[in-house]
Amino acid sequence: MTMNLFCRLLSGAMLTILVISGAAAHHGWSWAEADQLELKGVVRDIYIGPPHPTLDVETANDGLWRIELANPRQTERSGFVQGVAKVGDEITALGNRSSDPKEKRMKAVRITVGGKTFDIYPERIKTN
């Protein structure tokens, strides 16, 4: 009887893990909107490195946004490396925002800072 309960408990936990890992966070694009938008603001925090590079950008009238970049290696390949941007810099991020309208989070495909453009996901940049 007890064994049965534990088997159920274990399989329940495993199912939960599967469901959670299926819904990728900053990985993939399924959590983001298909349309791209441009966000302008001031860098409040910058992190380049594993597990995932991010930027916190203060916008003029929409508060603080979290900008997700690509994985560390791919972000580096775009030229966006340590020292390229610093806290206080004006920055423009083009990317796909979270499909949750309450969540101020964007996955960037292109970053512009100090007159330089960094194409994080060149193949995803939509030119209109």
Added chain:
Amino acid sequence: MIDALVELLQAFSEWPGAVVLRRVQLVYLLVNAAHIVSIGLVVGAIVSLDLRILGAFKGYPISVLGPPLSRIAAIGVVLAIATGLMLFSVRPIAYAQNTAFLVKVGLVGFGIINAVLLHRSRHWPIALSGGKIHRGVKVSAFLSITVWISAIIAGRWIGFL
């Protein structure tokens, strides 16, 4: 108080190991893999022992399974904490503000206390020598499975906040 904590975390993020982990991706990857291996040791060993306590594999005595499985799990916990601290040092302030991370640390603490209490309980030597498995020992085993798996779920959740 909070300022002192932030300062401490900031200092931790500047130790040479953290700098290497941020700069050299291979090192981060290897420490990350070592963390997963450590977690595998903990859960693999302890869930096996917990299931035995709860009535599975009755043909294999707890006196034989208990000591090696407990020891492997304990080694796994020590290694997981060591590698976990290294991964934490990459972005300590960000992790300290991550709810999933805090929940995970709490669960790991609870799991360790649960294990220590079981080993100190007078019912444990009886169970180890093949005697009656007291209800408290079974409750502890059930908590152990639940807590360690929950800790993994919370840990996996860190990257999703």
